[in-house]
Amino acid sequence: MATRTGSKTVLLVVDVQAGVVASAWQRDRVVANVAVAVDRARAAGVPIVWVQHNDDELRRDTPEWQWVPELKPLESESRIHKQFNSSFEETPLLSLLEHHGVSHIVLAGAASNWCIRATAYAALERGFDLTLVEDAHTTGDMELEPGRLVAAQSIVEDLNAVMRWISYPGRKSGVVHAAELSFGSPAVAA
Template sequence: MSIRPGSKTALVVVDVQAGVVADAWARDAVVQNIAHVLTRARASRVPVIWVQHGDDELPPGSPGWQWVAELQPDPQELRIDKRHNSSFEDTPLLAELDRLGVNHVVLAGAATNWCIRATAYGALERGFDLTLVADGHTTADLDLGAGRRIPAESIVEDLNAAMQWLSYPGRRNAVVAAADLRFTAP
């Protein structure tokens, strides 16, 4: 049982923006999987919250800041602007989830090693149950310099493993493939 008040689920879609996923691993498949989850959430009347990153490298209004063409928020869906990796830091996300009575967050988006990781841990640390869409997040290879790099696929696999096996008191976390994710109408 969740330690967070509420009894609803929300889908949180983070940073699926043109400039964020331009060079991302399995970009097209991940965007398609997010679209599939989005369709299911909408059909089940599950709230969808879009989180959009903006900073000096990704200026609001720029072409790279825009959502990818395949995924667009409906006008009635909530949008949150952020400037930090975690979608919870210095944003109204927590207040909006509380207002909606959400205690379970389904998370998808980019970039796995930065904003998805920080948002996933942020949700768990704030008492939410969490489901990470296993094939609904991506990133680019991480260049460490001196010929060293971490392949994006390994970064995705690492976060999926962590979110599968983490244990927080009173919270449930899971990793579920987009095709297997089910929402129930409120």
């Protein structure tokens, strides 16, 4: 059980922006799975928080900064703008979640090895339970040096394994497939 007060769940959709996922591994499948998570959250009345990155390489209001066309945040849904990998760093996210009594975060988005990983750890470190939608996050291949490549699929699989097995005192973490995401199920309920 989360160490946070409150009992609500939120879906956090991070950086599914045109420029972020343009060349991501299995982009279309992953974006479709994020859309499934969004639809299920809306149907269950679970709030959605949309997190959108901007920095020197991804400038605000450019075509690359925009959400992918398949995803449409509603006006009533919260939006957070960030400049660092973690969705919590120098943003109002923690205050927003505390105000709404959230103790459990369901996480989807991009990029798995940067903003999703940083946000997942930050959520757990701040006392939230966390469920990663294992087929609704992605990244691109990462070249460490010429001839040394870490495949995007391996990065995604690694993060899924970590979130399945990582342990924090008084908190739960886990993974779930988008098709099995039910905001009333024990796998997702805090």
